[in-house]
Amino acid sequence: VLAIWHQLTKSEIPELAKASVLMRDRSRVEETIQAMQRAGPDALQVISDFDMTLSRFAHNGKRCPTTHNILDNDLLINDTCKKMIRELLNTYYPIEIDATRTVEEKLPHMVEWWTSVHELLIQQKIRRDLLAQAVKQSSAMLREGYKVFFDRLQEQQVPLLIFSAGLGDILEEVIRQNHVFHPNVHVISNYMDFDQSGVLRAFKGQLIHTFNKREGALLHAAHFRELKERPNVLLLGDSLGDLTMADGLAHTQHALTIGFLNDQVEERKESYVNSYDIVLVKDETMDVPNAILNYIT
Ligand code: TMP
Ligand code: MG
Numbered sequence: 001v002l003a004i005w006h007q008l009t010k011s012e013i014p015e016l017a018k019a020s021v022l023m024r025d026r027s028r029v030e031e032t033i034q035a036m037q038r039a040g041p042d043a044l045q046v047i048s049d050f051d052m053t054l055s056r057f058a059h060n061g062k063r064c065p066t067t068h069n070i071l072d073n074d075l076l077i078n079d080t081c082k083k084m085i086r087e088l089l090n091t092y093y094p095i096e097i098d099a100t101r102t103v104e105e106k107l108p109h110m111v112e113w114w115t116s117v118h119e120l121l122i123q124q125k126i127r128r129d130l131l132a133q134a135v136k137q138s139s140a141m142l143r144e145g146y147k148v149f150f151d152r153l154q155e156q157q158v159p160l161l162i163f164s165a166g167l168g169d170i171l172e173e174v175i176r177q178n179h180v181f182h183p184n185v186h187v188i189s190n191y192m193d194f195d196q197s198g199v200l201r202a203f204k205g206q207l208i209h210t211f212n213k214r215e216g217a218l219l220h221a222a223h224f225r226e227l228k229e230r231p232n233v234l235l236l237g238d239s240l241g242d243l244t245m246a247d248g249l250a251h252t253q254h255a256l257t258i259g260f261l262n263d264q265v266e267e268r269k270e271s272y273v274n275s276y277d278i279v280l281v282k283d284e285t286m287d288v289p290n291a292i293l294n295y296i297t
Contacts, residue, residue, distance in 0.1 A: 012295050022272075036234075036256065041156040046160045053238045068167060069085075149290055158184065161187075162185060163216065167192065237260070243259075259279050265282065
C-alpha cells in the first residue's frame with residue numbers, strides 16, 4: 001500500500017521530489033496528504049507564520065524586510081532610532097537563529113529585543129496615517145506564488161490564520177496592498193494602539209515574540225474553538241517556535257507542518273528535519289504548499 005501512495009504523490013505532486021525538499025519520513029507525509037485529500041477542504045484549516053514564511057527572506061540576493069524592519073523609514077523614525085533598531089537586530093537576530101542554544105536560553109533575549117524595539121517605536125510617535133506609505137516604499141515582498149495560495153484558500157473557503165510575532169498593522173497593510181486580504185484571513189499579531197490623534201502610544205494585548213506562540217495560541221483558544229469542525233491542519237513556519245502555533249487546537253486529526261529553512265542552513269538542517277514534516281531549503285516560492293493544496297482541496 002505504501003508503494004502505491006509513493007507513486008501517487010510522486011505523479012500528483014512532483015514538487016515534492018525537488019532537491020530543496022527534505023523529509024524525515026516521506027511515507028508519513030504522503031499518508032497525511034492522502035488522508036487530508038479524502039477529508040477535503042471542509043475539514044481543513046491553514047495556520048501560517050508571516051515574516052520570512054509568507055513574506056520573502058531575500059530577493060535577487062538582497063534581504064527583504066520583516067514587518068518590524070519596514071518601519072526603518074525616514075517617514076516614521078529618525079536616524080538615531082534607526083541606528084538603535086539595527087543594532088538590536090544585529091545583537092538579537094543571531095541569538096534567535098543560533099542552533100547551539102535552547103529555546104529556554106533564547107526566551108529572555110527575545111523578550112528584551114521586542115520590548116526594546118517597541119519602546120523605541122513609541123518614543124518616535126509613529127503616525128498611523130503614514131504606515132501605508134512606508135509599506136509602499138519598502139522592499140517587502142510575499143513569496144512567489146502567494147496569490148495562488150491566498151486565492152485558492154479563499155475560493156475553497158478554507159480559513160487562513162496568520163499568526164505573527166511581527167506587527168499586525170503592517171502585516172495587514174502588506175497583504176492589503178498585494179490584494180490578498182480576503183475575508184477568510186484572520187490575524188493574531190502585535191497590534192499598535194494609537195491615541196485619538198493617530199499617534200502610537202502603546203502596543204495592545206500580550207506581547208508575541210518568536211518563541212511564545214504557544215501561549216498566544218492558548219490565549220486565543222476561542223478563535224480555535226470556532227474551527228473545531230476542521231480537524232486537519234496545514235502549518236507553515238520558518239522558526240522552530242512556529243511549530244507551537246497550532247497548540248490552541250484541541251481536536252486535530254491530521255497535521256502537516258512545512259518549514260522554510262532560509263538561513264544558517266547547514267547548522268539548522270538536522271533540527272528542522274527532525275521538527276518539521278517537510279523542510280524547504282532556500283525556497284523563495286509557495287510552490288510546494290500550493291501543490292499540496294491543489295491536491296487536497
Ligand atoms: P514572525 O513571527 O511573523 O516571523 O515575526 C517575527 C520575526 O521578526 C522574527 O524572525 C524576528 C523579526 N524581528 C525583526 O526583524 N526586527 C525586530 O525589530 C524584531 C523585534 C523582530
Ligand atoms: Mg517568521
